[in-house]
Amino acid sequence: MRESEMIICRCEEVTYQELLDTAITYSCSARELKLRTRAGMGYCGGRTCRSIVDQVAKQVGSEQSKKNISLKYQAPIRPVNFVDLGGEGK
């Protein structure tokens, strides 16, 4: 397997090459890189690829802020059933 074909975001099947090309073409922040490629937007919530998306943006994209987390966290931060989330079930 070539490095370019290596999968970075497993949920959305985003490759290393796709991330690199996007970050270079648009000089992306981590957030923009995520939104353009969907890396980190799958059902796991980016629990594996988050730091890689960050790193690619830092190396070949745009300058990142040291004062704010580059990729926002949103609840639910762990998988949860709709029943438990909605409250009617219990």
Next chain:
Amino acid sequence: MNNVIIIGSGPAGLTAAITCAQKGLEVSVIDEYMKPGGRLLGQLYEQPDGSWWNGINESKKLFQQAVNLGVQFYLETPVFNIEKKDSLWVVYTDKETFQTTNLLLATGAAEAPVPIPGWTLPGVMSIGAAQIMTNVHRVKPGNRGLIIGINVLSSAIAMELKLAGVDIACLALPKNNQITHESAHPKKVLDSLLHVAHMAPSTFVKLGSKLMKNNFMKELGVTFYPRNGVKMWDIPIQLKKAVIEIYGEQEVEGVTIASISSKGEVIEGSEENIAVDFVCIAGGLYPLAELAALTGCPFHYIEELGGYVPLHNEQMMTPVEGLFVAGNITGIEGAKVAAAQGKIAGLSIAKRSGKHQLDEDLKDAVQQGADTRKNAYIQFHPEVDSGRRRIQEEWEEYLVNNTVQFF
């Protein structure tokens, strides 16, 4: 209704729970894992005085002490959201919703991934996963493995795997790319390893570390680093070889490894295959700060602490009223430092809850934390002290423009 809820039952969370309960507070501890102890559970190593540090026993002791003091435990209970309603914290889990006046986040650290072609094959795991399988569940991750990434954590766990009778072919670097960066650079890796050289039972490594204090010697050290690696606990450490691919049809069958220059570039034609049935990826640790991020707590990126950390002071308070932090969420350090921070946080919470005459105790605990750091056997980042100073400076700067509700 609790006086305090602690999320995370590692060394920081358990020590904080004990401290709060000793001061008469109602304490609940929530953890997503099925056993208390957190990362402490995986630890097993020989200390400088010759005694063994057994994380499972240490966890049991702390857990039992907390239970005896009346601390309530909710294990296998992942927290998926926290929010503040009026002056109360609401903690959402898939079992129950809790409320509390004081919330301590002791969620520890997560492992950073290192992508290598073939890393999605079954049989590839993080080094921490291999440690938990072996030391906690007593299941061998495989018969013969290879570890990608040379750092404090991976060399310690390699030794633990060896103790469990698992064969480790070698520790090697990841191939240089835009993600692996410094972890693929032999000189940078050597640099960070020199700080743990005292742990190595190899005279070569110990002597070498004394000789290599300056850059010129380090350059030489990497240049003349033996092709076959240096052995630590009989496991070859390959600073001049990098894994370029993990191969296998349905699961891991082996890795392709190549020689690299002292700058990390692959030397064409030097590729060889090593048969293994599992691969561990060791990309280092970063503070697991997701819950703190949900509260709107300010963050700072501090390299020496391992990444983004929530703003906090020496008493483990954040600027968010009633929100405290302790352990690796504040920066990557060893279990003993985490426990010392847990004690500080516990005393701070007791003080906020109206317990009197704690100022001396708190001062002592802060001092004790600093001493523990200074005497730590394992330092994850050589400049951790300067990282700690940075976050304190950021806190003071924050106070200039913002009001923080102290006790």
